[in-house]
Amino acid sequence: MKALYIAWKDTQRRFSDWKALAGMLAAPLLISALIGLAFGNLTSGETPITDIALAVVNHDEGELGQVYTDVLHSDDLAELLAPEEMDDLEAALQRIRDGELRAVVYIPHGFSEALFDGVQGSDFGSHAEVQVHTDPAANISPFIVRSIVEQVSNGLSSALLAGQVSALQAAEYADLLQERMAGLGEAIAAQLSQENFDTRTSRLSLNVVQTGESGPAFDPYSFFVPGMAVFFLMFSVFDGSRSILQENTRGTLPRLMTTPTPHSQIILGKMLGTFLTGLLQFALLVLASSLLFGVAWGSSPAGVALIMVLTVFAASGLGALLTSAARNENQAGIIVSAVSLTFGALGGSFFPASNLSGIVDLASRLTINRWAMEGFTKLTIGRAGFNDILPEAGILAAIGLITFVLAVIGFQRRFVR
């Protein structure tokens, strides 16, 4: 109970500090607005990105590779994508390097065969691979192409595995469930229902369709607001974690420890205060961005809430751990600022981390921002459901749990004499 009093006291103090509020709420909203304006679409919510230049290099001899080509050329995506077909992969990649293309979708030789062989054997799809090559200088368009290709791949995978719903049935369901399955879903269903698909062995699962009512429209706010929210959350939560060292320096922590309050409750209260502050900050940012920018946080409020809570949990845990390891308040300040900036840059708060590769991608996966952004992007842009973000939620929960436990041990060692 005393831990709650400590937590609430810290939260109240934080939210009565105008300077802190400026950093916690005003700054992320302001920067998001500026980025949104740069994309030239402040209010309409319609896509500011059209005619994404991409090439499809289809070396597959079978029918399944053609599905990708057909979907990318479908009418539903006509405004968004400007695809062309090429034969030479290297030439296509060169056009990315020359800045002419944003992405190349490459379907290799034997793709269909590998998929069908996999169905008959036990290692479904183990050798079938569609490659999406993207322009590292581009931020959004590669992400959109990757997202579409992933959905087609998911559709094929599900269709070949499920064995429950025929392609024709899927097309019927697409009609029945228009609100949920319009746009891209229909295009995929239509392609999969053509005669080149053997309905006796191949099936189309309903979970192919994850696009919204109006197709894959892209709203920059849906990416940048979560990005900025996570970025600034790290700053404020990390800064909040330092308050235990501030209290130690200013004498209130030793005084707390002269009261009949168990030390564990004091430490828990301090950490809970940071968590509560971060949670309120993020919740207010979600609310404000919805009202100001019309950001659609996706069709799963529970998913958004889960990723939000776990992002704050992980950030609070890491902040506490870093603080517990710092020698003093100033050192903690330097460490948490460096980590916040690094995490922001690596973790996808400024650009989709899905563009990263190699060791940078690996480093990115060690950041809280990466998993938070993957979760939020799935929800806001991918319109994914609650179950789809569970992997990201699990990783954030694990980060939070491990860092919290280590931080508690660190603080106990440090302050309990």
Add this chain to the structure above:
Amino acid sequence: MTEAILQVQDLHKSYGKTEAVRGISFDILPGEIFSLLGPNGAGKTTTISMLSCLLAPTKGDALIDGHSIRNGAAQVKGVIGVVPQEIALYPDISARENLHFWGRMYGMGGGALRKRAEELLDIVGLADRTKDKVETFSGGMKRRLNIAVGLLHQPKILYMDEPTVGIDPQSRRRILDTVIELNRGGLTVLYTTHYMEEAAELSSRIGIVDHGELIALGSQAELTHLVGESDTLQISLEADGYDSAKLLDAVQKVKGVQRATLEDGQLLVQAQGAHAALGEIVARINKAGARLLDLKVDEPNLEAVFLHLTGRALRD
């Protein structure tokens, strides 16, 4: 015989090879104001920290209202009130909010806490500033609120660690009056200070601490008796223009002079029959080429006791 509310038994605290407290022992009786008097770094705050269960003693123990600081910390914390040397308050919330928060940390709540907070705000003279943020208070007001927090749960003994450091004389006077008033109401106080006058005015008994050791203990009269009939001459000189070592040597050779120290132009001389020796001392000062700025003769006091016991002045 009244049983002591606080019994300190051979308390030690070491940090590596450094001994901050070296075997301090004393008792405090209920209703007493007991002062630990000593210069900065003498070990007063370390002692208070051990008695507050903030630091574990290296050796020894203390019983507070019958509870050991070694294995009864939870009970000890329930009966002590602590007024730390620093202003341990939250500056960005109001005086009342501070008291309510700290009251909850002492397990108080509801109407009893609200009533006690208002009562204390009145006692420390802040009843008209209850809603103001602490950061808007003067140093003296913060110190008074700092004291109020230590009194919230009506402790059996209040530790006050240098509560008047860095404040103006008026605020200091007010704090001393508050301590006297609280003691009249029956509160036992353990008071640490390096101001001799505070210890002299407030305390029923005084323990003089130096280099982590309790070097003398008793009432003011008992302590001053240690220096016999010696008076203390406080002589202010111009800081330079003479040889300090030669001057000190010359003064120490005057008949009746027991001890003399010279630091930053402040010459302290402890002498039997100081008035008689005064003429010769002044003559030697003049002969050494030093210019005398001020001169005062003090009757035996705690400063003289400290000088007598340590050979040093009781200074910061």
